[in-house]
Amino acid sequence: MNEVLYITGHKNPDTDSICAAIAYAEFKNKTGTLKAIPVRLGDINRETRFILDYFNVETPKLIETVKVQVSDLNIDTVAPVAPDISLKMAWNIMKKNNTKTLPVVDENDFLVGVATITNLFSSFMDIWDNNILSKSHTKLENILDTLSAKYVYIHDENINLSGKIVTAAMQPDSTEAIVEKGDIVICGDREDTQDAVIRCGASLIIITGNHTASEDIIEKAKTASCSIISTPYDSFTASRLITQSIPISYVMNKDNIVSFRTEDFVDDIRDVMLETRYRSYPVIDKLNKVIGTISRYHLISQNRKKVILVDHNERTQSVHGLEDAEVLEIIDHHRIADIQTGNPIYFRNEPVGSTSTIIASIFFENGIRPSKKIAGLLCAAIISDTLLFKSPTSTNVDKLMLKRLAEIADLDVENFAREMFKAGTSLNGRTVDEIFHQDFKVFTLNNLKIGISQISTMDLEGFADMKNDMISLMEKKSVENSFNLLVFMLTDILKGGSELLVVGKDKELVARAFNVKLNGHSIYVPGVLSRKKQVIPPITSAITSLK
Incomplete structure (x- = not known):
């Protein structure tokens, strides 16, 4: 397996999740031995796109799982052969490369057969009729x-x-x-x-x-x-x-060839290998080109993917296949949830406004100065997650780190924040589905499945025409995915409050949590800006009070 370290934020990534992953990858590449790669678990939102473009930083690669795939293994990279090479040449290639299987490809490198050492030995042992050269088109x-x-x-x-x-x-x-x-x-x-x-x-x-x-x-x-x-x-x-x-095409296996693709999961191909019992199997990439062969040995020697989680520590918010990966570290500023590891790890959790604040602290604690671009990303993430310190999650540590990072990035914080919020909060041209899933997180609170989406905007009134469609979407999602409660937070940056749209069989929990009466599916709660600090805790208390 390639020695790679994946650094990922949560699903439906927000600015802090993306920027923290990119920044921590730079830190690990300066201090560690593994190649750290920042990745994402979903599409980036408009605000994050603005930030990455502003600082000219590449968007992290999208991954869907960290389950071990064929592409993660050190497969044998014997070059495939043409179907018209002789048996003697095939045998020499096998001896030279210490392999017992050769994939055979056409002029486009597409798999057409598999030649095995058994094929060759059978041809040597067989008594050929004396027309064999004619029959095989030698x-x-x-x-x-x-x-x-x-x-x-x-x-x-x-x-x-x-x-x-x-x-x-x-x-x-x-x-x-x-x-x-x-x-x-x-x-x-x-x-x-x-x-x-x-x-x-x-x-x-x-x-x-x-x-x-x-x-x-x-x-x-x-x-x-x-x-x-x-x-x-x-x-x-x-x-x-x-x-x-005789050409290898005359004796090779042409029918019912068992091959694997680079994106196949190891768990799946293991079962196929047990059922078929060939020595080696061709491996095909996404372009249908043969890139090598794989055997049972490769499965025995496999390693799990190495992962660092940032801005979350909740299984439902994390990457698919996490149970099959090796989690090395978790850096977060949310509540401690339910991710378990097989070994002790470095787990850093601090009550600050942004994970990027913690990442910045790690840089400075180790005497390392982040690059100008990374300092800019960390600034943007702190501004985003704290709503430029309007959020109750903000701390003096966030302010201190932002000041220090802004000097490195040569950034005018006030002007940048205005441009960033303006670019990120516009709802024009966006569907209710896009808006709802921009920053959506799933929680399990006392065995209740609860989903909370949040979007910040400078134009609360501009959402009015979408409200009924959003409620319909939420009701459908609640039924299809068995949510006890779904909440959509529309946070007004200028007014400093949020309108909450709620659906689900347990939607009265929101009324109990904020001690207000629901107006259909909606309530407005002034001063509530933080999902983590001002919504999750009172809902948790409301659930507890029912028992």
Whole structure:
């Protein structure tokens, strides 16, 4: 497996989740031994897009799972072979690369067959009929290579070998009795035998013992369109080796080929291997190109993907397949939830306004100065998560870090914040589904499944026409996904409050939590800006009070 460390925020990533992952990847690459790669679990929102473009930072790669896939394994990278190579060449390639399987591909590198050492041994043990070169459409170049032969006279390099194989170890009269038009004849240096073979219409003469042909024989061969080659081997060896010139396509497995794709999960291919029991299996990439082979050994030696989680520690918010990965660290500023690890890890959780505040602290605590771009990203994340310190989650540590980072990034905080919020909070041209899932998180509170979405805007009134559609979407989602409660927080940055849309069989929990009466599906709560600090705790208390 490639020694890679994935750093990821939560699903439906917000600015803090993305920026913290990118920044912590820079820190780990400066201090660690693994290659740290920031990744994301969903589409980035408009605010985050504005920030990445502003600081000219590449968007993290999207991943869907950290379950071990074939692409994570150190597969054998033996180059696939063409279907027309000889059995001898295939055997030499297998010996050179210490492999027992060769994927066979066409001119587009698409898989057409698999040649195994069993195929080769079977061909050596089989008693071929003497028309095997014709049946297998063996090329002259394969015969030359297999017999280490050289040209004496070639009538046609693309000669169609349609006859049988004959070893002319007899008197010329006897030879003429068995040689027919188009045959391939192995003979010695007797000119009378060579002459007889040409008269019979042979298509190819193979002269053994490194002998050649006389000028007279060559002239007769030209007239009869008979090609002549010379091999250093004796007649017995040449007769034994010539069948190894057969193309690999004649003996390879063509039907019901078992192959795997780079994106296949190891858990899935393990079952297939147990059922089929081949030594090796071809591996195909996303372009349908063969890139190597895989065997059971690779599954035994597999390692789990290494992951660091930032801005969350809740399983439902994390990447799919986390249970199969090795979590090395968690950096977060939310409540401690339910992610479990097999070994002790570095877990840093602080009651600050942004995970990026913690990441910045880690830089400075280790005497490392973040780059100008990374300092800018950390500034943006702190501004976003604290609503420029209007959120009750804000702390003096956030303010201190923002000041220090802004100096490195050479950033005018007030002007940047205005541009960022303006770019990120516009609702024009967006569907209710996009708005709802921009920053949506799922929680399990006392065995109740609760989902809370939040979006900040400078124009609360601009949402009015979407309200009924949003409620319909939430009701549908609540039923289809068995939520006890769904909440949509529309937070007004300017007024410093939030309108809460609520649906679900337990929606009265919100009324109890804030001690207000629901107006249909909606309430407005002034001063409530933080999902983490001002919504989750009172809902949790309301649930507890019912017991």
